[in-house]
Amino acid sequence: MIGIDKPSIEALDLSEDGTYGKFVMEPLERGYGTTIGNSLRRVLLSSLPGYAITSAKIDGVLHEFSTIPGVKEDVTEIVLNLKGVILKIHGDGPKTIYIEASGKCTVTAGDIKTDSDVEILNPDHLIATLSEGANLSMEMTCDRGRGYVSAERNKQMMKPVIGVIAIDSIYTPVLKVNYTVENTRVGQITDYDKLSIEIWTNGTISAKEAVSLAAKILNEHLNSLY
Missing domain, CATH: 3.30.1360.10 (RNA polymerase, RBP11-like subunit)
Structure with a gap:
């Protein structure tokens, strides 16, 4: 040789x-x-491999083309903002994370409630802007994956639940x-x-x-x- x-x-x-x-x-x-x-x-x-949010369920919302009273962003914009959340899962996934906000405020990734296994790396990233009297209650699922997975593919892998919105996952x-x-x-x-x-x-x-x-x-x- x-x-x-x-x-x-x-x-x-x-x-x-x-x-x-x-x-x-x-x-x-x-x-x-x-x-x-x-x-x-x-x-x-x-x-x-990387980590991303794969789905979201927002109280009072049935689909991503809805609006939320008192919230500046419509649901499509909120979903888009969720794609930009950078997180890391220490351990096995998937994990469930939450947002609970009310009144006049700016909701960022730092407001996401997680357990000790999930770390948010860009806490200043904007998710939604609430005015006086508004409420935002959201449950999200995040997981470990590879590459890009479309919302349609994520939807196929989920159990069908009314109000759960599948999200494009950019794991890379x-x-x-x-x-x-x-x-x-x-x-x-x-x-x-x-x-x-x-x-x-x-x-x-x-x-x-x-x-x-x-x-x-x-x-x-x-x-x-x-």
């Missing part, structure tokens, strides 16, 4: 909160930079991935690849954990070939 040297991998830049990281892999045989970079990017954006914890490939030198040879990859996450997983898990997923799939 023709020997191929293993590249070194270095974390060049990591944010304090871990949600951003830049990693460099070199030297790679010519063409490997694009092959590995594109493969990692696809896995990072589609195959890592990676928000964005960029990669570039440049030439690099090894001795007198200048046609090796240098792969630089940048990763942004939503905070439920660090960029370093994300790239490591993506590489593990790729490796497990390739191992099945021999």
